[in-house]
Amino acid sequence: MSNLEDLYREIILDHYRSPRNRGELPSPPAHKVEGFNPLCGDEVTLYLDVHDGVLSDIKLTGHGCSISQSSSSLMSAAVKGKPLNDVNATIETFKQLMTGHESALTTEEEADEEVDLRTLGELAALQGVVKFPVRIKCATLAWNALRQGLDEIANQN
Amino acid sequence: MSSFNVRRIRADIPLLQREINGRKITYLDSGASSLQPHAVIDAMSRYYELRHANVHRGVYQTANEATEAYEGSRAAVALFLNAPGGADEVVFTKNTTESLNLIAKTWGADHLAQGDVVLVSEMEHHANIVPWFQLREATGVEVRFIPVGDDYRLDLTKLDELLDGVKLLSVTAMSNVLGTKNPIAELAEAAHRVGALIAVDGAQSIVHGVTDVQELDIDFLAFSGHKMLGPTGIGVLWTRESVLDTMGPFMGGGGMIADVRVDGFTPAKGVARFEAGTPPIAESVGLRAAVRYLTGLGMENVADHDHELTVDALTRLESSFDGRVRVIGPSDTKDRGGVISLDVEGVHPHDVAQVLDQFGVCVRPGHHCAKPLMKRFGLAATARASFGPYSTTRDTDVLLEALTSAVSMFG
Incomplete structure (x- = not known):
């Protein structure tokens, strides 16, 4: 059962049961962006307020599974303000954490680039996900929705 | 039940001997794909080892044997379905999806026009919805839906109104989400009364009971080999000869022609015109072995076994979780097969399936390619357990144990 406990860590279950930053912002002025996983029906809608280079x-x-919903909650807590x-750096580090498993299978070089988990704080709780490739x-x-939303905001300006 | 011994069936299936996460596999995803007995796997191996050649071509010994094997499979399937016209009514396809598309893209395109109605139901798999939407785009036919009632069964109270203008009723014999078995003979009679034909999606029903196309008095039947203990890559479209003769060819290529000239082609007669290119020969051999295996078990016995498992599972699910586990499907076990969709309070189906996997339990989370039905019941997904002829109440024991763990983990 160790893998499963690694996947469903207490922090993840906590964010699933009590999601942070839940709600909407008036849009506009906030930028609204949707993420959708057609295979499992998971959905997330983000409302982003960017002022003077600050989120x-x-x-x-x-709505969706505990992993998609806790990840979005953890993300919002990590990037707000x-x-x-x-x-941008956090997004990159997180994506690296999620792809680390795959790159370890492809090239040794990339596998050497280990993610410094200390920079991720609570987000590091999601590292157990990489052992379950279909859940990544x-x-x-x-x-991905956040990346898309920030790119859209950058392109508007 | 002299010929039906589930322990012997289990011993015939190599995959059931596997261990997953340190536990013997508990395979409850037969609705997605069944497991294969040695008889099927060995028949395909022996075919490749001894007889393989392309069919309908060579004059040498193995080419004749391969052709006889392929055509023999067609005859075996015809017998299994009690097809009135025999092997001449059995078209081999890739799967149920291709069979249903074949109806829409040949018979549908030839016989339907703007103003005609194709009647399907709200509990159809996408494979029995999207081809009709595609036909609607091409020809302007109307696609109409029979609603599903709160009892998870077709609401047929307004069937007469729904049948107005209908040229084809295309409906599943058993829901891949709810387990509901539909009254096909009754629907066939109603369709014929207004001069419509009836096509039946038999993907689930084919391995959950007897399918006799004459008794049901239907016009088309679509199903897949891999859901009835056979291999992937082969499906069947049965249709009566009188209907088949009115259908144009499907895909173009070798094998489906009578003649090709620089100015055009003449399609072959009979089932050949729907089977362009090298067909699934080894798969047909595997399918024939599956048909023989199921016939040996007796489909009545298979249906009885499925019913017993379903009654047992529904009873225990009902009494085990203080209402936290809800079955999305009929609680009345008459006309209901062993496909059991679950909605676990506070636990997303993907998380349910993930926890179950740790117990070696294989179930399917998701919308099961039936999004209109999911929407009807306000669900994004369910976790679905489905039985095969080799399933036992022991599988349900492990399912309940694993569900208990899922419920407490997310409690």
Whole structure:
């Protein structure tokens, strides 16, 4: 059962049961972006407020499995109020955490680039997901939506 | 039940000997795909080892044997279905999906036009919805839905109104989500009364009971080999000869022609015109072995066994979880097969399936390619357990043990 406990850590179950930053922001001015996983029906909608290079507020709605919903909740807590540079770095680090497993199978070089879990804080709880390849898309759903939303905001300006 | 011994069946199936996460596999995903007995696997191996050649071509010994094997499979399937016209009514396809598409893209395109209605139901698999939507785009036919009632059965109270203008009723014999078995003979009679034909999606029903196309008095039947202990890659479209003769060819290529000239082609007669290219020969051999195996068990016995398992599972699920585990399907076990969709309070189906996997329990989470039905009941997904002829109440024991763990983990 160790793998399963690794997947469903207490932090993950806590964010699933009590999601943070749940709700909506008036859009506009907030930027609204949706993420959708057609295979399992998981959905997340993000509302992003960016002011002076800072992600000043983030709210989200959605439904899906514990991994997709806790990941979006953990993400919102990690990036809210952060300068965009830090947000971008966190997205990159998180995606690296999720793909680390696959790259370890492909090239040794990439496998050497280990993610420094200390920079991830609570997000590190999601590392158990990489042992369940079919669940990685659940964990990355909100993050891909955030990346898309921030890119759309950058393109508007 | 002299010929039906579930312990012997289990011993015939190599995959049931596997261990998953340190536990003997508990395979409860037969609704997605069944497991194969040695008889099927060995028949295919022996075919490749001794007889393989392309069919309908060569004059040498093995080519003749391969052709006889392939055509022999067609005859075996015809017998299994009690097809009135025999092997000449059995078209081999890739799977149920291709069989249903074949109806829409040949018979549908030839016989239906704007103003005609195709009547399906709200509990159909996408494979019996999307081809009709595609036909609607091409020809302007109307696609109408029989609603599903709160009892998870077809609501036939307004059937006469629904049948107005209908040229084809296309409906599943057994829901792959609810386990509901539909009254096919009654629907066939109603369709014929208004001059419509009836097509039946038999993907689930084919391995859950007897299918006699004459007794049901239907016009088309679609099903897959791999859901009835046979291999993947082969499906069947049965249709009466009188209907088949009115259908144009399907895909173009070798084998489906009578003649090809620089100015055009003439399609072959009979089932050949729907089977372009090298067909699934080894798969047909495997399918024939599956038909022989199931016939040996007796489909009445298979149906009785499925019924006993379903009654037992529904009774125990009902009494075990203080209402936290809800069955999405009829509680009345008459006309209901062993496909059991579960909604676990507070636990997403993907998480249910993930926890169950740790117990070696294989179930299917998701919308089961039946999104209109999911929407009807306000669900995004369910976790579905489904029985095969080799399933036992022991499988249900492990399912309940694993569900208990899932419920307490997310409690």
